[in-house]
Amino acid sequence: MSSAWLEQLDLLIRSRTPIIWIRSLEEERVEALLAQACQRLGGRLLLRWDFIDGLSGSPNRLGEAARNPMLALSCLEAVGPEQGAILLLRDFHRYGEDAGICRRLRNLAQSLRRCPHTLVITAPDWSLPAELEDSISLLELPLPAADEIGQLLGSIATAAGQPLEAAVLAQLTSACHGLSEQRVRAIAARALARRGQLGATDLAEVLEEKRAAIARSELLEYCPSEASPADIGGLDALKQWLEGRRMAFGEEAQRYGLPLPRGVLLVGPQGTGKSLTAKAIAHSWSMPLLRLDVGRLFAGLVGASEARTREMIQRAEAMAPCVL
Incomplete structure (x- = not known):
């Protein structure tokens, strides 16, 4: 895990940020990172809540607030300020449309600033209510390094x-x-x-x-890259460049400080081998080839295109090094 991300998490907790929203599908990993943070920050108590099992992490309160999200938000009030606690709420983004839940979160955000407790919500997206945007700090958990x-x-x-x-x-x-x-x-x-x-x-x-x-x-397509530079007619300058830059991705090149190739612009009418050349580049460098259909980025809802673009970039970066 990036030390910068861990430092950011610790900073938010130490600065008494009342509510932290962590975007991730990896619930177990989020919980493990929060448990480590509790140890680093003086042995804070880590509580967990979900709709089915209720509260866990405290032997005296197992199962408390099951199927009751409103009661779950009161769990931190029973913890003394001398220890400090983190309450991890799973799937809590589903209650963002509930007016009572939103009001309770806003009230809790004010009261938590006066005690060493932190509320952490883990969710797969940023679907937080507009009225809570100023009360919640956002963190995106990157994929494993x-x-x-x-x-x-x-x-x-x-x-x-x-x-x-x-x-x-x-x-x-x-x-x-x-x-x-x-x-x-x-x-x-x-x-x-x-x-x-x-x-x-x-x-x-x-x-x-x-x-x-x-x-x-549904945004990217994983394409086979069986073509090689030998299958391309002409483009000798490009072939020489591909061969010369092949070693730029190795550890020795990175230690030497060689920059990674940024991109290639292929311009020409249909049928002149642009797609074939892209496949040959991926094959030459032994990298996965991802194909983006720009039309898929545009959706009917306002803001959906931007969200899809961010998702596409994130997935491509996660596959790096790759040819897009």
């Missing part, structure tokens, strides 16, 4: 009694970049169930998992 993925895969393999070689671990870590922690765990579990170990042979399954993730977004 390379070091997180490497540690996760290494710990899973070691726990299974099949430690990974450094080269294989690096390959799998790079291949899993852009996947959530839950999906990385699922890939590792399937590999262990199938063969009893993780290895380089699992790269194809990682690629298939990425294809499925891209297909679910």
Whole structure:
């Protein structure tokens, strides 16, 4: 996890930010990061609430406020100010249209500034009510970084009694970049169930998992890149550039400080090989090729196009390095 993100989370909690909205689908990861933050900040109490199971995290109050979101917002009031607590609310964005809930949150935002308690809402989007925008601080949880993925895969393999070689671990870590922690765990579990170990042979399954993730977004299409530069007629200058820049993505080039290639502009009428050239670039550099249909970005609702554009950029960045 990025140290800057953790520092931002700690800063918001220490500065008595009353309500933090974390956008993420990874509930377990959010909870683990909050638990670590509680330890870093002097052993604060971490409480959790969801609609079905109610309150958890306090032995004396298990199941409290089940199916009662209004009562859940009162849970922090019973915690003394000498310890400080964080209350994690799952799926609470679904109550944004409830006038009573919104009013209670606004009142709570004022009272929490006077005590060391923090309310954290985890949700898959930014669908917070307009009247709460000034009362809530927003944080977006990025997908796992390379070091997180490497540690996760290494710990899973070691726990299974099949430690990974450094080269294989690096390959799998790079291949899993852009996947959530839950999906990385699922890939590792399937590999262990199938063969009893993780290895380089699992790269194809990682690629298939990425294809499925891209297909679910409906914004990007994962394209095969079987064409090579040899299939392109002409464009000798481009071929030389591709060959010369092939090594710019390696660790040695990064240590040397070589800049990454930014992009290529291909201009020409239909049928002159622009799409073929894009496939050849992806094949030459051994990268995934993503195709964006700009028409899919535009939706009927006001603001939807901007949201889809942000989602597309986020997914493309998560797949990096890639050819878009």
